[in-house]
Amino acid sequence: MGDRREAFAARRELMGYTQESLAAAVGVEFSTVGRWERGDLTPQPYRRPRIAKALGLTLEELGTLLAPTPSGPNGTSAVALAQIAGADVLPVQPDLAETDDMNRRDLLRLFSMTGALLALPAAESAVCDAERLAAAARTGAVDSTAVAEFEQLNSHLWRVYAFASTKSQVLPLVRAQLDVLSEGLRRPQSPATRQRLCELSADLFQLAGEIFFDGDRYTDAAHCYTLAATASKEANTPDLWACALTRHAFIAVYERRFNEAAPILELAADLARRGNPGLSTRHWIAVVQAETFAGLGDLDACQRALDTAAEVQHLQEPVHNGGWLRFDGSRLAEERGTCYVTLGRPDLAEAALTDALAGNLTARRKAGVLTDLAMIGVHRRDPDQIVNYASAVLATARQTGSGVVVRKLRGLQPHLAPLLTNQQIQQLDAEINSLIGSHAA
Known part of the structure; x- marks a missing residue:
């Protein structure tokens, strides 16, 4: 058995790969990666460019990592000793x-x-079953x-x-x-x-x-x-198809091109009716439709869509798969709040947003709720409320680097113009400008 390649394994982990995911990235069995790291096997030259690319290395740096790990005193590897001493043995992350x-x-x-x-x-339409199966056997189906x-x-x-x-x-x-x-x-x-x-x-x-x-x-x-x-x-798969269309439509919603979103969402809703009635696909589509109707200024249609979305609470578990479909109704309060803010109805929005804040929100979802609450402050001409909530959103944007959160603040910024005589609002506006500039860079 060869000596272990600890630096190679460390680089794999640094780049966020498991042995399985690195194997998938370079097109080998995951056990092969383990053999590379144990020193039982050395990657063939034709595989090395793909390995180097996955690990963000030059071919020369990869060759260094594939060399056996020498041992130091008491069996401690030289790599481990160098890391303890602060030496830069591993290649710097790109x-x-x-x-x-x-x-x-x-x-x-x-x-x-x-x-x-x-x-x-599909291959099966071009050849008969016997030919297709023979081809599959030859090519490793x-x-x-x-x-x-x-x-x-x-x-x-x-x-x-x-x-x-x-x-x-x-x-x-x-x-x-x-x-x-x-x-x-x-x-x-x-x-x-x-x-x-x-x-x-x-x-x-x-x-x-x-x-x-x-x-x-x-x-x-x-x-x-x-x-x-x-x-x-x-x-x-109608549900999967409907969700892809809904995500596409949401880009238009986010950019406030509501007329473009509406027909895509209508098509998605038609597809969802052909899908699994036990899933929450049609209810999630209704939420995005509610935001679209709000953007179009149609309060009644927005309310009807929100009521349709709320019917998700009558479904039996599981209503989603945790992946491409994650809607379970837990976001209804914040969605209602967003719709009412868009419609210019802070009286309806504040109660819904306050309820949403009491829930278990991710950082990005909480930033959205806080931005909407800052917008209510704009409606009330209340600088303290605006700065209180928007400052928390700024902190989240800096921490996560999320373009979604940055765009929330960008959407808030034009509404600050009538209040720019206030020193606090001036400072907030400057900080948003600085954030947008750094994000664009």
């Missing part, structure tokens, strides 16, 4: 902006390739066990996304898994397996879209949601 751009380029490549694969006829593992990893990535303080950190893992699924779609598969791979791809494209949306990259997010919708159609 520039985050450059890494993010690399992942974005890789996703754009996947967009093009996956879009083409989904547009092509994905089996049911692998599909189940892919599904588990997808679920895991949604959980990681939910808890990540900086959402963009999840993008390399999503990209790697999409690469694996795309490779599976390139090979002849059984009809059932192809359908599952399309479904899993649609799931992850929605997650990639959420990451881009949080980073204020709405064009990239829209591209993800479009591919998610296409893959959902191929998978024949």
Whole structure:
């Protein structure tokens, strides 16, 4: 048995990979990564560029990490001793902006390739069953066990996304898994397996879209949601398809292009009626429709949509899957508050938003509620209320780097203009400008 490569394993962990996810990123069995780290096996030269890319290294730096780890006194590795001493033995983590751009380029490549694969006829329509199965055997078709593992990893990535303080950190893992699924779609598969791979791809494209949306990259997010919708159609999953359309429509809602959002949401609602009646798909769509009606100034239609959304409370568990569908009714109070603020009805909004604050909110959801409460302060010409709530939102934006939270503050800022004679409001406006400038940079 060879000497352990501890620096290689440490680099893998530093970049956020498990042995399984790194294996998926470079196209090997996860046990192979373990053998690389134990020194039992050395990656072949043709695999090294992909490994180096995944780990953010040059080929020379990768070669250094693959060298056996020498031992120091008492069996302590030289790497461990150097870390204790503060020496820089491990390669420095690459520039985050450059890494993010690399992942974005890789996703754009996947967009093009996956879009083409989904547009092509399924393998089974081109050859008879016997020929297809023979081709699958030759090319290594994905089996049911692998599909189940892919599904588990997808679920895991949604959980990681939910808890990540900086959402963009999840993008390399999503990209790697999409690469694996795309490779599976390139090979002849059984009809059932192809359908599952399309479904899993649609799931992850929605997650990639959420990451881009949080980073204020709405064009990239829209591209993800479009591919998610296409893959959902191929998978024949109406709920998944409806959710992809709803996310796409929400970009227009967020940019206050309500007339563009309305027809997309109507189509999504039609699809949801063909889906699983036990899921909350149609209720989530109703919430986004309520925001759209609020933006259009239609209080009655907004109220009807909110009432439809509230019917989720009558469904039996489970009403969502924790991934591409997460609506369970717990957000109804904050959604009502947002709608009433948009409609210029602070009298209705404040009670709903106060109820929402009493709930267990994520940092981003709480920032949204606080921004709406600051808007009520604008309606009341109350500088203390505005500054109190908006300052808390500023702190969240600085802590998370979330484009969603920054955009909330950007939306609030024009409403501060009539109050800029107040010194507190002037200071708040300057801090928002500074935040927007740093975020754009």
